[in-house]
Amino acid sequence: MRRPRLPFALVVLAWVASAACAPKRPVLYPNQQYQNAGIEVSQADIDTCMRMAETGVGDKNNAANTAGRTVIGAGAGAAVGAVGGAITGNAGTGAAVSAATGGTLGLFSGLWGTREHDPTYMAYVDTCLREKGYQPIGWK
Numbered sequence: 001m002r003r004p005r006l007p008f009a010l011v012v013l014a015w016v017a018s019a020a021c022a023p024k025r026p027v028l029y030p031n032q033q034y035q036n037a038g039i040e041v042s043q044a045d046i047d048t049c050m051r052m053a054e055t056g057v058g059d060k061n062n063a064a065n066t067a068g069r070t071v072i073g074a075g076a077g078a079a080v081g082a083v084g085g086a087i088t089g090n091a092g093t094g095a096a097v098s099a100a101t102g103g104t105l106g107l108f109s110g111l112w113g114t115r116e117h118d119p120t121y122m123a124y125v126d127t128c129l130r131e132k133g134y135q136p137i138g139w140k
Contacts, residue, residue: 025140028042028137045134058121117139
């Protein structure tokens with residue numbers, strides 16, 4: 001008996017799509033510091049400030065939204081799978097497969113939907129960059 005490939009295809013599709021939806025990053029005005037440092041050093045400084053902000057204040061929007069959407073997706077997937085499985089005569093398997101698929105899609109939905117950072121996190125990163133001589137002008 002051939003196993004259905006739909007859940008696997010949905011997971012792969014969700015993973016590929018989420019890779020294209022990277023979180024927002026600060027945009028720097030090309031002042032003297034930016035020009036002297038160059039793009040690579042400037043990006044490394046942004047990465048450093050973002051890591052410091054994660055350690056210092058955290059990014060509460062990302063973790064909370066992603067966890068919540070994962071749980072909701074798994075629950076909804078299990079319910080739909082149980083109904084579909086009951087119709088076909090195998091409610092347990094249907095619920096398990098759909099819960100896994102729903103949880104995975106909920107996780108990716110959480111990752112897609114959390115592109116906005118916590119305002120305190122963003123202020124921390126902006127302050128860190130200003131202290132390094134950069135002029136952050138927004139997030140993109």
